[in-house]
Amino acid sequence: MLAPNFKRRLSGVTSTIIQLVPVQNRLGQQVAVIGPGLPESLPHVRFRDLWRLWQAGPDGRPRVWHARRNIEMLPGIILRDLLRMKLKLVFTSASQRKHSGWTKFLISKMDAIISTSNKTASYMALPSDVIMHGIDTDRFSPAADKADAKRVLGLDPDQKYVGCFGRVRRQKGTDLFVDAMIPLLPQNTGWSAIVAGRATGPHVEFENGLKDKVRAAGLSERILFVGEHTNINEWYRALDLFIAPQRWEGFGLTPLEAMASAVPVVATDVGAFPELLVVGHTGDITERDNLAAMIETAGPWIANDEQRSNAQSAARDHVAVNFTIEGEAASLGRVYDRLTACV
Structure with missing residues (x-):
C-alpha cells in the first residue's frame, strides 16, 4: 500500500x-x-x-x-x-x-x-x-494523580482547570472560549482556564487581542496562554473539563484526546464532534458560533462536580472501545x- x-x-x-x-x-x-x-x-x-x-x-x-x-x-x-x-x-x-x-x-x-x-x-x-x-490511547491516558499532573506542569494542584487546545485563531473559536471564561470564572472561584496552542502569521494579532481582553477583565492569572507544547498529552491530564469551541472543523481530534484522558468535553456542533460524544454521558454539544449557548452549556459542567466525575471514566471507556x-x-x-x- x-x-x-x-x-x-x-x-x-x-x-x-x-x-x-x-x-x-x-x-x-x-x-x-x-x-x-x-x-x-x-x-x-x-x-x-x-x-x-x-x-x-x-x-x-x-x-x-x-x-x-x-x-x-x-x-x-x-x-x-x-x-x-x-x-x-x-x-x-x-x-x-x-x-x-x-x-x-x-x-x-x-x-x-x-x-x-x-x-x-x-x-x-x-x-x-x-x-x-x-487516537493513541496509550499516549492519551488518564492521570494516575490529577494533583500531581497539575503540579508537574507548574499549575496549582488545588485549582480546577478548563482547557481549549489547538491553533489559536478565529476558525478554532479561541475567542469564544475566552469570552465564555470571562463571565464563568468569576462565578466559579476554584477554576482557571488554559489556552494551549500556537498563533501564526496574521493570527498573532488575534491572540494579542484576546490577551488584552483578559487583562482588561482582571483575569490574567486565571486565563493562561501557555503556547504550543509537544507534551500536550500531559496538559490534557491536568484538565477537569475540555472545551472544543470551533466554528468549523473537518474532523477534529481534540475531543477524543481529551476523553481518552478521562476529561469530559463540551464541543460545538461542527466536524465529527456530534458523532464523537455521547451527550450527557461523556460531555455535551453546543451550537457553533453562539457565545450565549456555550456559556449556558459549559456552566453546569463547571459547577457540577458529580456530573464531571461520572463522565470521566465513561469518556475514557468510550474512546477505548470506539476510537483507537x-x-x-x-x-x-x-x-x-x-x-x-x-x-
Missing part, C-alpha cells in the same frame, strides 16, 4: 499519515509513504521506483494507492489508467461541504471511498465506507483486502 503526501506544509492529513502508517505496518499491512514532509523513520518509496507498480504485488495482487487530497487522486488515476499500472485507488475525505465538479470527477474514478464521519458521507455522491479517526488508532488501521486494512482480492 502506498500513502502519498504531496503537500510540504504540515496539516491534519499529514499528521494522520504520520500517526497511522507505523500502526498499519505493525498490523502487517505493508504501507509505505511517498512524497515530501514526512519523517525518515517511515518506510518510503522514491518517485524513481514507481516503475515497479507495473508489477503485481505479493501473491499477484494489485497495490493500493491511498489518496487523501485531490492532488494525490490525480496522479493515482494517471498511474492506473494511462500508464496501466497494477493499482487500486482509495480516497479518504473529511470534507463537509458540496464537492466541486472536478473533485466529483476525481472521486468517481476511485475504486473505494472512505468518509471520516457520517456527516462527510452525506456529502458524497457515491457510497463510501465510514471509518472515523482514532489500531481500530482505524484495522478498518482500513479490511478495505484494502476487499479491493486487492478483486484482481
